[in-house]
Amino acid sequence: MLGILCGILIFFSQYDNTVTTNSFEWILYSHNGYDNCLLYDQRLFCRDHDLSSNNISSCTQGTTWYFSTLKDSSITTDDLLKWRIPFETIERYADYLDNNSANSFICNCTHNRIGATCQYLLSVNLSTIAELSKDQLRDPIVREVILHTCLVDMMKCNTGLLCLEWRQVCDGIVQRDNGADEIECHAFELQNCASDDFQCRNSMCIPNEFLFDGKIDCMDSSDEQEVDRIQKIFGSCPTTTIWECEERLCRKDEFSCGDGQCIHWSNLIHHQYSCKNTRDLAYQCELQEFPTVANGICRQNGLSGLPPLQNSTSCSLGLRYLLVGSQRKVSWNHIINYCPDFIQYPEQSVLSPVLKMFYNKSRIVSFYAGQNFGLPLLKRTPDLICLNGTFICNGTLITSTNGTCWSFERYLSFADLPFFPFSYLFCQMVKNQLQNSLSREYSQPLIIKSQSFICNQFVYPIAIRRINDGYIDCLFGEDEQHDQYNIALPYRYRCSDLSVTQYVSYQQLGNGIEECADGSDELSNAFNWHYFRCDFGEEYPCWVFRSAYIDNTDRVNNMRLPFHRYCDSIRDTRDGHDEKNCSQWVCPQDMYQCRTTGQCINKDDFCDGDFDCDNGEDELNCSITKTRWILENQCNNTREHFCITQHFLINQTLHRPCIDYWKVSDGQLDCMGGRDERNFFVCPDHQILGDRFLCDNATKCLSHTVICNGIIDCYDQTDELICFWTRHKCYIYTFACYNNKTCTADRCTYKTNCPNNENLFWCPNPYESSYRISKVRRRSNYLLFCENVELSNTIYLNFNQL
Numbered sequence: 093m094l095g096i097l098c099g100i101l102i103f104f105s106q107y108d109n110t111v112t113t114n115s116f117e118w119i120l121y122s123h124n125g126y127d128n129c130l131l132y133d134q135r136l137f138c139r140d141h142d143l144s145s146n147n148i149s150s151c152t153q154g155t156t157w158y159f160s161t162l163k164d165s166s167i168t169t170d171d172l173l174k175w176r177i178p179f180e181t182i183e184r185y186a187d188y189l190d191n192n193s194a195n196s197f198i199c200n201c202t203h204n205r206i207g208a209t210c211q212y213l214l215s216v217n218l219s220t221i222a223e224l225s226k227d228q229l230r231d232p233i234v235r236e237v238i239l240h241t242c243l244v245d246m247m248k249c250n251t252g253l254l255c256l257e258w259r260q261v262c263d264g265i266v267q268r269d270n271g272a273d274e275i276e277c278h279a280f281e282l283q284n285c286a287s288d289d290f291q292c293r294n295s296m297c298i299p300n301e302f303l304f305d306g307k308i309d310c311m312d313s314s315d316e317q318e319v320d321r322i323q324k325i326f327g328s329c330p331t332t333t334i335w336e337c338e339e340r341l342c343r344k345d346e347f348s349c350g351d352g353q354c355i356h357w358s359n360l361i362h363h364q365y366s367c368k369n370t371r372d373l374a375y376q377c378e379l380q381e382f383p384t385v386a387n388g389i390c391r392q393n394g395l396s397g398l399p400p401l402q403n404s405t406s407c408s409l410g411l412r413y414l415l416v417g418s419q420r421k422v423s424w425n426h427i428i429n430y431c432p433d434f435i436q437y438p439e440q441s442v443l444s445p446v447l448k449m450f451y452n453k454s455r456i457v458s459f460y461a462g463q464n465f466g467l468p469l470l471k472r473t474p475d476l477i478c479l480n481g482t483f484i485c486n487g488t489l490i491t492s493t494n495g496t497c498w499s500f501e502r503y504l505s506f507a508d509l510p511f512f513p514f515s516y517l518f519c520q521m522v523k524n525q526l527q528n529s530l531s532r533e534y535s536q537p538l539i540i541k542s543q544s545f546i547c548n549q550f551v552y553p554i555a556i557r558r559i560n561d562g563y564i565d566c567l568f569g570e571d572e573q574h575d576q577y578n579i580a581l582p583y584r585y586r587c588s589d590l591s592v593t594q595y596v597s598y599q600q601l602g603n604g605i606e607e608c609a610d611g612s613d614e615l616s617n618a619f620n621w622h623y624f625r626c627d628f629g630e631e632y633p634c635w636v637f638r639s640a641y642i643d644n645t646d647r648v649n650n651m652r653l654p655f656h657r658y659c660d661s662i663r664d665t666r667d668g669h670d671e672k673n674c675s676q677w678v679c680p681q682d683m684y685q686c687r688t689t690g691q692c693i694n695k696d697d698f699c700d701g702d703f704d705c706d707n708g709e710d711e712l713n714c715s716i717t718k719t720r721w722i723l724e725n726q727c728n729n730t731r732e733h734f735c736i737t738q739h740f741l742i743n744q745t746l747h748r749p750c751i752d753y754w755k756v757s758d759g760q761l762d763c764m765g766g767r768d769e770r771n772f773f774v775c776p777d778h779q780i781l782g783d784r785f786l787c788d789n790a791t792k793c794l795s796h797t798v799i800c801n802g803i804i805d806c807y808d809q810t811d812e813l814i815c816f817w818t819r820h821k822c823y824i825y826t827f828a829c830y831n832n833k834t835c836t837a838d839r840c841t842y843k844t845n846c847p848n849n850e851n852l853f854w855c856p857n858p859y860e861s862s863y864r865i866s867k868v869r870r871r872s873n874y875l876l877f878c879e880n881v882e883l884s885n886t887i888y889l890n891f892n893q894l
Contacts, residue, residue, distance in 0.1 A: 151199035153210035158197045159188045175200055178208045259341055259348040265512045269445040271484035282544055282555055290315060290641075291557065294341050304598070304637040305629030311341040317626045317637065318603035329353045330368035344565065345511040347372055358507035360443055375438040376449070378415035379472060384438075407431040408439050411451060415472055420465040428457060434476065444514040446481040446492075449474040477503040485519035492522045510564040545571060557581060562596030562607045573609075582640040586649055588612035598637050598648060611666075611778045619651050620664040623868060661691045661704050662868055663771075663780055671706065686710070688754065694867070701857055702864050706757040706771045708733055722848040723749055734853070735763035741816050761790065764814050765799075765854070770863075782863030783856040785811055796840070799854050801825050815850075827851050 157167075162185065169189075172182045177198050187193045201210035260267055262277035285297035292298065292310030302309040308322065309315050316322050329337035329352030337352025346354040349367030359365050359372055363380060366372050370390035373380055377390035383398040385391050401413055401422060410426030413419050427435070434450040441447055452475040459470060480495025506513055544553035547566035558565045561584065565571045575593045585601055587594040587608035596607045602621035607613050614621055626634040639647045657664050659674035674690030683692045686705035693704040699714035713730055724734040727750035735751035741764075751762050757772040766773050766786030773781040775793035784793040787806035798805050800815035802824035815828070822828035822835035829836065829846035836844040840855035860866050 151197070151209050153205050153213075154199040154201040156197050157200055159185055159195050162198070163189060172198065176206055181208060257348065257350045259350070263342070263348070264344050266444065266484065266515045269482045269484065270489060278553055282553065284543070293343070293563065295555075300638075300641045303641070304626050304634045306627055306631075306634060307629065308336060311339055312343060313340070314597075314599060317599050317601065317633075319625050319627060321625070321627045326352060326354070344563070347512075357512045360512070361504060361507045374442075375440065376442055378412045378437075381416050383416055384412065401426060405430050407435055408437045411435055411437050411456070414456065414469055417468050420460065421463075424457070424460045424465070427453060437474070441481070443512075444483075444518070446479050446483045446495075446518050447514050448478045448480065450476040450478065450497075452476070473500045475500060479514070479518050479521055483515070483518050485522060490519075490522050492518070492525065494525060496521050509567060510569065511567070513567055516567050547571065560584065560593065560595040562600045562613075583637075585613060588616050588618075601648070606778075615666050615778050617666050617669070619653055623664070624651075659691050661686075661693050661706070662864075666774075666778055668772075668774075684710075689757075697867065702867070703756070703771055704864070704867060707753050708756050709753055712753060719842070719845075719849055719852055721850045721853045723850065724853070726750060733768070735768055736765075736814055736816075737763060741813065744816075761786070764810050766790070767854070780863070783854070785854070787811055796854050796856060800827055800839070802828070814854075 162172075169182050169186050172185060175198075177200070181196075181198055184193070184196055185198070188195065199207075199209050201207070204213060206212045256267055256273055261273050262280060264274070264277075267273045280295050283295055285291040288300055289297040290300050290303045292312055293314040294310065294312045296310055296312075298309045298315060303315050304317065306316065306322065313323070325334070325336050326340065328334070329340070330349070334352075340352040340354070342348040342354035345357055347357050347360055347367075348354060349369055349371045351367075351369060353367055353369075355365055355367055355372065363373065366380065370377060370380070370382065370392065373382065373390050375384055375388045377384040380390070382390040382392055386399075398412060398416070398418070399409065401409060401419060404410075404426075407427065407430045410423040410430065413423035414427065431453050433453050435453055435456075436448055436450050438449065442449060455471070455475065456469065476497045477500060478495050478497040480492055482489065482491040484490070506517075543556045545556055545559055546553050548568065548570050554565050554571065559571050559574055561581075562572070573592055573594045583598045584595040585598060587596065587610055589608070589610040589612070592609065594608055596613045600607050601613050602624055604614070604622070610616075624633045624636075625631075626637055628634070635642075636647045636651070639645045653664055653670055658670045659677040659679075661671065664670050671689075671691060674686075674692075677685070677690050677692065679685040679692035682695070684695045684698075685692055686707075686709055688709060689706045691705055693710060697704045698710050701711070704710045711733070716725070716729075721734075726748045727734050731753055732750040733753055733756060734749060736749045737747065737751070739747040740749045751768055755762055756768045759769070759772060761773075762768045766781050769786075770781050770783070773786060773790065775781055775784065775786075776791075777793070781793060783796050785796060785799050785806075786793055787810045788808055792806060794805055794811060799811050802812070802819060802822065805811050817828070817830050818832060819828040820832045826835045826837050827839040827846075828834075829848075830850050831847055834844075834846055836846065836851055838844065839851045840858070842852070842858070845851060856863065857866075
């Protein structure tokens with residue numbers, strides 16, 4: 093069923109024997125019909141026979157070495173790889189070494205040339221293949237060309253003329269009306285790996301030893317924890333060519349951009365975060381004001397992709413011109429003359445073979461009835477989205493004569509579903525229709541093995557290993573929190589709320605997303621998984637995760653916070669018990685112990701603007717900085733913190749904007765926005781308040797960026813009332829200074845300060861990405877902690893002996 097990938101992913105070109113980036117005759121990854129290949133970075137770069145080039149047979153730009161000379165000089169095939177000798181030449185040399193075959197030669201190129209006869213000249217600033225490919229991929233026009241990746245058997249899809257990319261086969265999204273791209277994929281789904289192997293989510297098998305080692309081995313990355321350090325390599329996929337990108341498979345809830353970039357599937361509906369190469373917009377580029385060129389790809393620069401509108405009778409072409417804002421009057425008249433009441437655009441199905449989009453002609457015509465052609469079309473999205481046509485459902489090819497349509501607003505609501513739903517929705521629609529509206533063409537039996545699970549009202553089976561694994565595989569989530577399958581498979585973490593049966597996979601722990609209903613996969617009353625990262629294979633967290641197969645011990649579900657994480661000023665448990673009752677705690681010798689709370693903080697953290705001791709005693713007696721709001725000078729910095737209270741707003745003469753430091757973190761809200769309880773109050777996301785703004789009876793936590801921006805975000809309006817002066821003429825989204833003259837758009841960037849620095853009064857530490865993140869000591873000084881306790885015990889024993 094599967095063909096071999098042959099397409100254009102990255103290229104080298106020859107122009108007057110010079111490698112450039114504007115024409116191509118080399119491709120990355122090819123089938124056996126190609127030769128003259130270079131092996132670089134574990135990938136083959138091969139020359140395309142079908143493209144013209146100079147046929148240079150002599151070694152005029154390099155040094156000729158015969159195989160016999162190479163053998164006498166003990167030159168190995170590995171040496172030739174380092175010399176960038178074409179791969180098929182190296183194979184011939186290997187055959188000569190092994191079988192004493194024909195004595196051919198290599199052409200050893202200088203550092204700035206490549207090719208079998210050194211016929212390609214690399215430019216001075218691009219001396220390596222990696223630099224050349226990276227330079228090419230920076231160009232949007234080149235990225236348009238690289239989208240033409242497809243299977244050799246040319247299995248075409250019905251969602252436009254784009255041929256299938258290899259990642260789209262067996263991805264759960266039917267691209268062909270006959271389901272050819274998903275046929276027999278259930279057999280792959282239901283296969284089991286050997287007992288000493290780990291089964292990736294895409295059913296691939298890898299040795300257990302490769303699991304949780306900080307290196308991606310599963311093509312879908314499911315063998316590693318979902319942490320930023322491991323995942324960030326994929327951020328460069330749109331502009332670089334590395335094997336991690338080219339071998340990457342996207343998850344079931346993602347869409348493949350064809351270059352290793354994956355976006356959440358819902359972007360196919362709302363396009364909020366499109367592929368860098370705009371593959372998700374194929375044949376509907378005008379939705380984002382890009383013209384669609386003839387092959388369905390978006391032209392990201394200019395309008396040259398659209399064919400001439402003059403002398404054309406194409407209805408949709410007029411709409412496309414209107415959507416990109418070009419020749420509005422001409423295109424408006426074109427729509428009046430050539431379009432039906434409902435205009436199908438794109439002209440073919442999109443996303444699914446049975447999904448079609450329509451624009452209401454009357455809406456468009458009436459919008460420009462007043463000849464206001466200087467304005468862009470107010471609503472650029474379709475009016476109706478319809479399901480209709482022929483599709484395969486549960487092994488049977490079905491034609492629906494009575495489809496169903498939704499408004500675009502209803503269509504947007506489908507983005508909340510966990511993965512691409514339109515195959516299911518079509519089959520469910522035809523199931524509910526009368527039999528006389530259906531035409532059955534052929535039937536294909538479906539084999540279901542015993543070790544499988546069938547989602548409600550959907551015949552296709554999923555493997556039993558997917559039950560209660562934290563990933564939604566049934567459209568309505570019935571595979572999760574499933575009490576009937578209370579199975580104890582390895583690599584599962586049981587959520588803390590025992591009233592429900594819910595598990596997540598180890599890979600999801602600490603990934604920043606609360607998969608457990610109670611959020612315990614991120615922060616529980618026992619542990620903070622966000623700081624338990626398997627970044628490198630030799631680290632302790634990796635060993636804990638691997639212990640399920642090392643010695644069949646479930647250490648993950650029995651994890652408890654180590655002693656050296658207590659009283660370190662970092663809240664590591666949901667109820668915060670690790671930072672309470674610390675008065676008897678023994679701090680390491682190089683740290684300061686807060687007088688009131690007993691917490692241990694770095695001595696270097698004094699007077700840095702952060703409340704490291706929960707009551708902020710480390711910010712008392714600090715020298716006054718130039719970036720301080722002049723109003724803060726009213727406070728006695730030996731025992732008070734700045735605090736705008738309701739009393740101060742009522743009478744600024746009688747009351748001062750100050751609070752005694754011992755009232756901070758006492759559980760009582762004294763300051764507007766909860767500034768005094770920044771280290772105590774917990775927001776609905778289970779994280780402490782920090783630099784956020786608390787309002788609406790302590791039910792809402794807002795980003796500091798929305799404070800005093802002219803827009804009321806709290807029902808009690810405190811996010812604007814806290815700036816108690818008049819805004820006057822400042823625009824919304826700007827900060828109005830107290831002098832009623834200055835407006836600043838970037839309140840906390842220090843670029844445009846108010847005369848008295850009042851714009852800086854609620855700004856986070858500019859050197860930290862999140863609240864007090866630099867104070868988190870992941871690599872704990874455990875040995876120093878133990879040595880300190882041992883020293884204290886020694887002193888205690890000596891004292892008792894006196």
